[in-house]
Amino acid sequence: xxxxxxxxxxxxxxxxxxxxxxxxxxxxxxxxxxxxxxxxxxxxxxxxxxxxxxxxxxxxxxxxxxxxxxxxxxxxxxxxxxxxxxxxxxxxxxxxxxxxxxxxxxxxxxxxxxxxxxxxxxxxxxxxxxxxxxxxxxxxxxxxxxxxxxxxxxxxxxxx
Ligand SMILES: [Zn+2]
Numbered sequence: 785x786x787x788x789x790x791x792x793x794x795x796x797x798x799x800x801x802x803x804x805x806x807x808x809x810x811x812x813x814x815x816x817x818x819x820x821x822x823x824x825x826x827x828x829x830x831x832x833x834x835x836x837x838x839x840x841x842x843x844x845x846x847x848x849x850x851x852x853x854x855x856x857x858x859x860x861x862x863x864x865x866x867x868x869x870x871x872x873x874x875x876x877x878x879x880x881x882x883x884x885x886x887x888x889x890x891x892x893x894x895x896x897x898x899x900x901x902x903x904x905x906x907x908x909x910x911x912x913x914x915x916x917x918x919x920x921x922x923x924x925x926x927x928x929x930x931x932x933x934x935x936x937x938x939x940x941x942x943x944x
Contacts, residue, residue, distance in 0.1 A: 786834065788832070788833055791830055826887055829883045830866050830898055831883055833880070836854050844899075862902075863884060865887075865888050870883065870886065
């Protein structure tokens with residue numbers, strides 16, 4: 785299976801001005817951060833980590849968009865906070881490593897990032913409520929590099 789790091793130009797899981805926002809971190813608002821972030825320059829390409837089918841492609845947060853892809857055995861990944869430019873439509877099939885968007889502009893002085901959520905289980909329809917089965921978030925993952933290593937085994941040689 786061909787596998788790709790989703791943001792080849794990523795800089796960090798830490799913002800230059802914010803505390804790290806790993807999976808499950810509490811926001812200042814009190815809401816739980818339901819994903820993890822890879823910071824990268826604005827307009828950096830965002831790639832599908834493997835082949836899959838687009839479950840949902842729509843607006844997301846602060847004027848950005850999200851693409852949610854069913855990657856089969858690897859589960860479902862939401863790629864959030866990307867720009868609308870070039871994102872695949874709901875229902876379309878993507879190839880491994882296909883560009884599915886660009887890092888979007890959140891405004892408000894926030895550093896651009898890819899917000900990633902991972903759900904185990906198969907995707908059977910529109911993700912209107914990610915808390916319901918078969919979508920379940922993997923809350924044991926603490927940061928993006930751990931999450932991606934566990935999914936992709938690109939760097940962790942013990943991971944098969
Ligand atoms: Zn995030």
